[in-house]
Amino acid sequence: MQQLYCESCQRFLADRFVVGSCPTEGCYNDFARGDQCEKCGKLLNSTDLVDPKCKVCGVTPCVRDTDHLFLELPQLREKLEKYIDETSVAGSWSQNAIHITDSWLKEGLKPRCITRDLKWGVPVPHEKYKDKVFYVWFDAPIGYISITACYTPEWEKWWKNPENVELYQFMGKDNVPFHTVMFPSALLGTGENWTLMKTISVTEYLKYESGKFSKTRGIGVFGNDAKATNIPADVWRYYLLSNRPEASDAVFTWTDLQAKFNNELINNLGNFVNRVLSFIAKPEGAGYSSIIPDAPNADSHPLSQSLAETVGKLVEQYIDAMDKVKLKQGLKIAMAISSEGNAYLQESQFWKLYKQDAASCAIVMKTSAALVYLLACLLEPFMLSFSKDVLQQLNLCTKAQISFCDEKREIAKANRTWDLVPANHKIGKPVPLFKALDNDAVARFREVFAGSQAERNARVS
Numbered sequence: 515m516q517q518l519y520c521e522s523c524q525r526f527l528a529d530r531f532v533v534g535s536c537p538t539e540g541c542y543n544d545f546a547r548g549d550q551c552e553k554c555g556k557l558l559n560s561t562d563l564v565d566p567k568c569k570v571c572g573v574t575p576c577v578r579d580t581d582h583l584f585l586e587l588p589q590l591r592e593k594l595e596k597y598i599d600e601t602s603v604a605g606s607w608s609q610n611a612i613h614i615t616d617s618w619l620k621e622g623l624k625p626r627c628i629t630r631d632l633k634w635g636v637p638v639p640h641e642k643y644k645d646k647v648f649y650v651w652f653d654a655p656i657g658y659i660s661i662t663a664c665y666t667p668e669w670e671k672w673w674k675n676p677e678n679v680e681l682y683q684f685m686g687k688d689n690v691p692f693h694t695v696m697f698p699s700a701l702l703g704t705g706e707n708w709t710l711m712k713t714i715s716v717t718e719y720l721k722y723e724s725g726k727f728s729k730t731r732g733i734g735v736f737g738n739d740a741k742a743t744n745i746p747a748d749v750w751r752y753y754l755l756s757n758r759p760e761a762s763d764a765v766f767t768w769t770d771l772q773a774k775f776n777n778e779l780i781n782n783l784g785n786f787v788n789r790v791l792s793f794i795a796k797p798e799g800a801g802y803s804s805i806i807p808d809a810p811n812a813d814s815h816p817l818s819q820s821l822a823e824t825v826g827k828l829v830e831q832y833i834d835a836m837d838k839v840k841l842k843q844g845l846k847i848a849m850a851i852s853s854e855g856n857a858y859l860q861e862s863q864f865w866k867l868y869k870q871d872a873a874s875c876a877i878v879m880k881t882s883a884a885l886v887y888l889l890a891c892l893l894e895p896f897m898l899s900f901s902k903d904v905l906q907q908l909n910l911c912t913k914a915q916i917s918f919c920d921e922k923r924e925i926a927k928a929n930r931t932w933d934l935v936p937a938n939h940k941i942g943k944p945v946p947l948f949k950a951l952d953n954d955a956v957a958r959f960r961e962v963f964a965g966s967q968a969e970r971n972a973r974v975s
Contacts (some may be wrong), residue, residue: 515579515580515581515582515627516561516577516578516579516580517560517561517577517578517579517580517631518532518548518560518561518566518575518576518577518578519575519576519577519578520568520570520571520573520575521573521575521576522568522571522573523568523570523571523573525631526578526580526630526631526632527548527560527568527575528548528630528632529547529548529549529550529560529630530547530548530549530569531548531568531569531570532547532548532560532563532566532567532568532569532575533545533546533547533548533563533566533567533569534546534563534564534565534566534567535563535564535565536551536553536554536556536558536563536564537558537562537563537564538551538554538556540554541553541554541556546558546563548560548563548566549651550688552688555614555687555688555690557618557691559627561577580631581642581643582627582628582629582630582643582646583627583628583629583638583640583643583646584625584626584627584628585625585626585628585652585696585699585700585703586625586703587623587624587625587626587695587699588623588624588625589703590623590699590702590703591623593702594623594695594698594699594702595619597698597702597710598615598619598694598698601710601711601712602615604712605711605712605713605714606713606838606839607694607713607714607716608714608715608716608760608839609761610687610690610716610718610761611687611690611694611714611715611716614687614690614691614694614716615690615691615694615695618691618694618695619695623695626652626696627649628648628649628652629643629646629647629648629649630646630647630648630649631645631646632646632647633647634647635647635648635650635653636648636653651689651692651696652696652700654692655692655693655696655697655700656697656700659673672709673708673709674706674707674708674709675709676707676708676709676710679709680712680713681709681710681711681712681713682711682712682713682714682715682839683711683713683714683715684714684715684716684717684839685714685715685716685717686716686717686718686719687716687717687718687719690714690716693711693714694711694714697711698710698711713839715760715839715841717758717759717760718759718760718761718762718763718764719759719763719764720754720757720759720763720764720765720766721763721764721765721766722734722735722765722766723765723766723767723768723960723964727766734766734963735766735963739963743959745775745951746899746948747899748897748898748899748900749771749775749779749948749951751896751897752774752775752778752779752845752896752897753770753771753774753775754766755841755842755845755896756774756778756842756845756846756849757770757774757842758841758842760840760841760842768956768959768960769956771951771956772951772953772956775948775950775951776950776951778849779948780948780950782849782852782853782856783849783852783889783893783947784946784947784948785856786852786855786856786859786882786885786886786889787886787889787904787907787944787947788944788945788946788947789856789859790855790859790879790882790883790885790886791883791886791907791908791941791944792944793864793865793879794806794807794879794883794941794944795941795943795944800868801868802879804940804941804942805938805939805940805941806879806880806883806935806936806937806938806939806940806941807875807876807879807880807937808876808880808937808938809873809876809877809880809881809932809937811873811877812877812880812881812930812932812933813930813932815874815877815878817858817861817862817878818858818877818878818881818931818932821854821855821858821881821885821931822881822928822929822930822931822932823929824854825851825854825885825888825928825929825931826925826926826928826929826931828847828850828851828854829851829888829892829925829928830925831847832844832847832848832851832892833925835847836895841895841896844895844896845893845896848889848892848893848896851885851888851889851892852889854885855882855885855886855889858878858881858882858885859878859882862874862875862878864878864879864882877932880932880935880937881931881932883908883935883941884931884932884933884934884935885931885934886904886908887904887905887908887910887934887935888928888931888934889904890904890905890908900947903947904947906942907941907942907943907944907945908935908941908942909939909940909941909942910935910939
């Protein structure tokens with residue numbers, strides 16, 4: 515094959531060391547890489563680029579002949595298409611994953627180069643190609659298997675057991691073809707009984723303020739940056755998952771993070787949990803001395819029965835969304851249950867019931883405490899620390915959580931919400947779960963993380 519060679523650097527250029535204009539009609543991206551255009555998503559060969567440049571020295575590279583190994587995708591087409599047709603339906607692939615995969619197939623499968631003229635990487639175990647390494651997107655998915663093999667000698671229980679194991683994968687849309695075409699083809703080509711990916715959940719792009727996240731150019735907020743803000747990890751998890759670009763691009767802004775944090779996590783979720791547990795913790799005469807009251811006739815309490823019916827339906831919707839890997843929708847439904855809890859407290863006017871109708875107040879508070887417990891269970895996949903903290907305040911063991919993912923499918927329990935926690939159980943000490951993010955902090959973060967990494971460094975120096 516022909517490959518770009520930089521005479522100045524005296525080496526063949528790896529895909530990420532060459533940049534040029536995308537040749538795809540209508541794209542016009544001047545910053546396409548040697549293996550893929552981030553703008554249109556088309557997979558490329560470096561020699562396809564228009565006006566390519568070496569990213570190291572800026573010189574225009576020349577074309578040289580070199581010998582490489584290829585994956586013969588055309589010979590695997592029939593097996594691959596059968597796998598995609600069946601699994602995309604059974605695994606409820608996200609629409610963008612289906613669209614990207616279909617467009618790749620319609621273009622026609624071509625032999626794909628799986629080696630590179632580089633020093634860094636996994637060496638090819640063949641005498642003729644000993645000076646070459648495997649192309650990263652051929653090798654990296656195989657790493658999923660080898661990582662498991664490093665963990666346990668029984669790795670085949672996961673990777674060669676398709677009858678009993680389901681493989682889920684999550685990624686951005688630019689990595690789809692490597693996981694729906696390249697990796698399955700490599701496994702199918704062996705003729706062995708591999709566990710192939712069943713469900714793929716693909717996101718669109720998350721943009722930063724008015725631009726685009728770019729690790730290369732240092733634009734945006736990344737792992738170390740997020741940690742440096744001292745904003746709790748659960749807040750980041752909540753914001754990013756509630757803003758997850760599942761169907762279209764989404765935008766990260768500091769003001770939106772602040773709004774979701776203060777209005778949804780504090781005023782909705784945190785307020786409900788603290789309001790319920792703080793009232794139960796009040797001494798006798800004002801509350802229940804930290805003891806969850808008994809509520810023997812809860813199923814005949816109209817307001818509580820209505821809440822239970824609503825919550826039961828929401829839990830069914832939550833499970834359906836999570837089964838289909840619609841994480842954003844699952845989180846939204848869980849937060850809707852918290853909103854129902856706040857409305858339930860307001861409509862019951864429990865602070866009046868405590869003196870006027872003790873039996874009804876006991877029902878309301880036992881039901882509300884159970885709803886707090888339910889929320890800790892439903893939100894665990896999204897906010898692990900929050901879940902642990904709430905269970906600790908409830909003085910309930912984390913191992914005793916309700917299971918919505920095993921064969922029992924304990925959905926029916928949500929229809930009798932008040933039964934989720936035992937009467938006469940002593941709760942722990944309630945404390946506020948979140949601290950508000952003020953305007954000054956938001957303004958500071960926006961200034962600190964503005965511009966590229968180079969511009970930030972220049973400001974510091």
